[in-house]
Amino acid sequence: GLDIHFVRVTQKTRKNEKKEAILFLHGWPGSFLEYLDVARRLNSSSNTNYDLIIPSLPGYGYSDAPVRPGMNPTQIARIMQNLMQRLGHSSYIVCGGDWGAIIGTSMAQLYPGHVRGLYVTLLVSSMTWKHYIQLALGHYISPSLLLDNDEQEFLINRYSPSQYAKYLWQESGYFHLQATKPDTIGYALNDSPIGLAAYILEKWSRWSNNETDIDQSINSGLDRFTLDQLLSNVVLYWTTGTITSSMRLYFEYFSQALSGDDDKILNGPLAASVPVAVINYRNELIYIPRAIARAKYPNIKLWLYHTTGGHFASIEKSQEYVRDIEKFLLQF
Incomplete structure (x- = not known):
């Protein structure tokens, strides 16, 4: 197996006290560093007890690089699910942009019983003619x-x-x-x-x-x-x-x-049981209209626009990023 590096930001709590687990997934050419300020702000700005997990994707940062072909987003989704299980979380939120959004979407499709919410800043939706x-x-x-x-x-x-x-x-x-x-x-x-x-x-x-x-x-x-x-x-x-x-x-x-091996995962819709937040920044690479996005994400609970910000919003707009996460958590 691969050794996966991650940063864990959590609070000391009483035994058996429930925590809100959030998995943050970065993209390219970013790293786990993108979410450190978000984690700090979340930990200090809310009464919620968080357990924030920020891994490096396989082949990035301090995580092992794959030695065999086939380490695609679907395989990484399985690795991230295993990571959360080993850390004791059977239910968690996934936040991501870029590859993090693609991998997070795959996790929500593969494990709808574990992913209790998906928060993305870049939509993944197959565009047909x-x-x-x-x-x-x-x-x-x-x-x-x-x-x-x-x-x-x-x-x-x-x-x-x-x-x-x-x-x-x-x-x-x-x-x-x-x-x-x-x-x-x-x-x-x-x-x-x-x-x-x-x-x-x-x-x-x-x-x-x-x-x-x-x-x-x-x-x-x-x-x-x-x-x-x-x-x-x-x-x-x-x-x-x-x-x-x-x-x-x-x-x-x-x-x-x-x-076409994973066509249902790449192109199929999420389970309607998974609530989704879509945060649109004006300078993001891609924008997909809500009417089209609903085909893949049927349970969009939060859809927001920001007139500034771009692809690396978790750093550029960390305060707004945290505020939107907290808004999303109030939806369910």
Whole structure:
């Protein structure tokens, strides 16, 4: 088996006193460091007794890297379920963005009796040709065909089809590279700390500030984070030598999707018994309208918009992130 690194933030309580267990799952190019401030705020801002578990995904940070092919999001979901069971939690909340949202969604599909709530900042929903037609009709003919009133401005001004196509063209090259040839770029990045920093920080820049062209901003959005936050994450990748193993998750996911082996998990809906919170940040990579999201997430209890914030919201907007978690917990 693999050794899985995790941080546990908990409070001392009386014997048999119930705790609210929350599993935080990071993505790429992030790490467990993304959730440390959230954990600190949760632990100090509420009367609830929390047991907060923040693991490093396999191949990331201090967790072992897989030595055999096949470590896709579904397999990681099983590992995370085993981790929570070993820590004594048969029922827990899962919070995540990026890969964390994909893995958390898989956990909710595989273990609806254990995942008592799913909180995501990036939706995972397979878009069919019917959905793309809906998007086009909603944008060019009548937004009310697809969008609620509070969605219309959020989607039309930020995610029009033409804007979104341009954005994907400019920003999705990394995905194709990492989904097909992760080791090639990995060897290069492991050979140069400057190259590694440039590769990672470019993602933190654009995925937090996609409303401004890079050449129009001096820092391109990196001032939303402290230097310590940015460099701690880069140094973690450098000192552990995990940039290559972290990028292999894209290859495994792509292989899984093409094989069709886990089609029901990747494309099927969650059980209606699992409540879901969807938190939308304006500078997030992807936005999926609520009408489409309901097909995969039938029990959406909380759907919120933030006019600022992006892909790394747990660091950039940690106070709002915690507040939204607490709102979600009041829903059930």
